[in-house]
Amino acid sequence: MEPPPRIRSTAAADALIASLERQHGPLMFHQSGGCCDGSAPMCYPAGEFRVGGQDILLGHIADGVPVWIGAAQFDYWRHTQVTIDVVPGRGAGFSLEGPEGVRFIIRSRIFDDAEVDTLDAAGPPTRGG
Known part of the structure; x- marks a missing residue:
């Protein structure tokens, strides 16, 4: 059995990501830990946020955009399971969607026991570095 994805995105988020990619080129996300912008998913041009050994790759969304989270x-x-969505409102201060009048948000659900077992059997996620 293949493990469920740790990260997903909605169609609305995918559409915004495609628009931001046309403007800024390849993108990346980092799920912030609650400092300046709460715990918002932050969207950056690829490579603008320095990923280190204490970051975990949750997976990819929107045709290959990596999503990282602090360990x-x-x-x-x-x-x-984390889902990136988009809603009207002011975006996070450093995230690319800020000027668009929308913001990325996180929706989540708890994996069931079978999904947890499958994820555990798949081994640890990839670390940055």
């Missing part, structure tokens, strides 16, 4: 926060969310 400490991943420990809290390891049993949660």
Whole structure:
């Protein structure tokens, strides 16, 4: 059995990501840990956010955009499937969607026991570095 994705995105988020890619080129996300912009998914041009050994790759969305999360926060969310969505409102200060009048948000659900077992059997996620 293939493990479920740890990260997903909605059609609305995918459409915004495609628009931002046309403007800025390849993108990346980092799920912030709650500092300046709360715990918002932050969208950057690829490589603008320095990913280190304490970052975990949750997976890819929107045809290949990587989504990273800090290892400490991943420990809290390891049993949660994260979905990036978009809603009207002011975007996070450093995230690319800020001027668009919308913001990326996180929706989540807890993996069931079978999904957790499958994820555990697949081994640890990829770390940055």
